[in-house]
Structures are given as structure tokens and as C-alpha cells.
Amino acid sequence: MTYLLDVNTLLALAHASHTMHGSMEAWVKRLRRGDKLATCAVTELGFVRIAPQARLSPDVGRAREHLAALKRSRRPQFVLLVDGLGAEASPAWVTTPAQTTDGHLLALAAAHSAQLATFDGAIPRAVVITSLRSGRIES
Numbered sequence: 172m173t174y175l176l177d178v179n180t181l182l183a184l185a186h187a188s189h190t191m192h193g194s195m196e197a198w199v200k201r202l203r204r205g206d207k208l209a210t211c212a213v214t215e216l217g218f219v220r221i222a223p224q225a226r227l228s229p230d231v232g233r234a235r236e237h238l239a240a241l242k243r244s245r246r247p248q249f250v251l252l253v254d255g256l257g258a259e260a261s262p263a264w265v266t267t268p269a270q271t272t273d274g275h276l277l278a279l280a281a282a283h284s285a286q287l288a289t290f291d292g293a294i295p296r297a298v299v300i301t302s303l304r305s306g307r308i309e310s
Contacts, residue, residue, distance in 0.1 A: 173285035175209040178217035186227040198300045211252045
């Protein structure tokens with residue numbers, strides 16, 4: 172299976188200081204051989220924008236370098252999903268501005284026979300990664 176990481180899960184995986192880093196590492200360790208992690212233009216740009224703002228990276232250049240190093244990982248392998256979807260591909264449940272990116276990522280994952288991986292339990296049909304403290308790693 173291929174899992175498209177949203178921006179927050181990508182940040183959590185890459186940065187040990189992220190509050191959900193341990194949960195992400197545990198989830199990744201449970202993936203099966205052959206499973207892949209995916210990014211797309213939206214998630215990569217979000218990573219490069221937010222990492223410096225959240226002080227996870229000192230600047231945009233270092234955020235790009237950190238992302239590139241993470242994507243070179245062999246276990247699991249990273250792939251880039253090409254995004255050719257427009258706004259018309261948004262799922263019907265997208266009714267507010269705050270849902271637009273989530274809906275787009277979900278539609279992009281589906282277009283590539285992948286699943287969206289997120290911490291956000293409000294996204295229908297997404298794989299939700301929960302805190303280690305809750306006793307659950309994946310739902």
C-alpha cells in the first residue's frame with residue numbers, strides 16, 4: 172500500500188521535536204515490506220513553509236534539505252504523487268475552506284490507489300494515526 176502523508180504527519184516523521192514524532196515512528200515501523208510513503212507538491216510545499224515557522228528547521232533551505240534526506244530513505248521507500256487534479260475533484264463533504272486541502276489530498280490519494288495518512292480523525296476514509304498515549308497507533 173502507498174500512504175500519502177499530509178503535511179503534519181510528514182513534519183512529525185521528520186522532526187524528533189514534533190509532539191507526534193514517536194507515534195509516527197511507531198506507525199512507520201508497523202508498515203509492511205513493500206509499503207511506500209508518498210508526498211505531493213502540496214505536502215512538500217507545506218513542509219518547507221511550516222518547518223521554519225514552527226522552528227523545526229532554521230530556514231527554508233534547511234527545510235528543503237531535511238525533506239530531501241527523509242525522502243532518500245529506503246525503508247520505507249518514498250514516492251512523489253503527480254497532482255493533476257483541480258478543484259472539481261474535491262469530495263462532496265468538502266463544504267468549508269478549512270476542508271479544501273484535506274479533500275484534495277484524499278482525492279489525490281484515491282486517484283493513485285493510495286490512502287491518505289493523517290492525525291485528523293475528521294477526514295473520511297483516511298488512515299488516522301493516533302497518539303501512543305491513547306494505546307492505539309493506527310485506526
